[in-house]
Amino acid sequence: MKILSFNVWGAYGPDPDARLEFASSEIMRLDADLLCLQEATNAVFVERLSREFGSAPAAAVRDGVGLVIFSRLPVRSSGSAEFTSRSSLERYDRKFVWAVVAGGNGEEFLVANTHLSWKAEDEATRTAQAAELLAFGISRKLPMVFCGDFNCEFRSKPLAALARAGFSDALEGTAHEFRPSWDNRNPFIQSHKSTFPNRRVDLILTDAAFRRRYPRNHAEVVLDRVDGRGVFPSDHYGVLAEFDT
16 A cells, blocks of 8 residues: 655746646656645646546545545545644645545554744644644544654654654654655755755655555655656655555
8 A cells, every 4th residue: 555745846946837746746646545635725736637537536626725635445434634733934824634544454544744934933823723623633532644744853842742652753763764855956946035945845644544444565765756857756855665565
């Protein structure tokens, strides 16, 4: 079972149509069973993926945040929620989407996809949002996978509650554990007003119950190669994890 998380970067860039066409072809090449996207706000891009993936999104919130889950696994239920923890430094409200899917032998687990507040001075907001996501997950009483652009690294303070609850980074212990998904060699980053160091803020996090049922056998940073014109698929790279079923 493959899970892919990727921040699509809306429809930004000098030639967004060509960039998003390349992004969709690269996403499909990776052949994920669960696909969690952030900033997938371009309707044409989402429709293209729906055709190529063979199904409509299992869960989606398009307004501003562009959170989408595609699933090749059976979906039992799905939905979205808005964080009550809001940043005074942003012009829109952060949310998450979720789906209960059936994995091997029909055993259900929860997958949630989110995009936390981004500004460096918003650490308290990210901490509160991560706590809300955790509380929601615990209430479902299922094995859990949290995907998304967390705008912080797994070992940072905002995600400490997830670590204490038994979550771990799917790339931990791999050759790509410390490879950035926010990489200053990507020229798209140079267009942003705010600067950050190289870091991996795009994460697939699994709890202990999920890991017992679905051991990880591979994980890596992906979507970090350019097309024939030297253009990256996004200002972020993606993360892909494969689990035994």
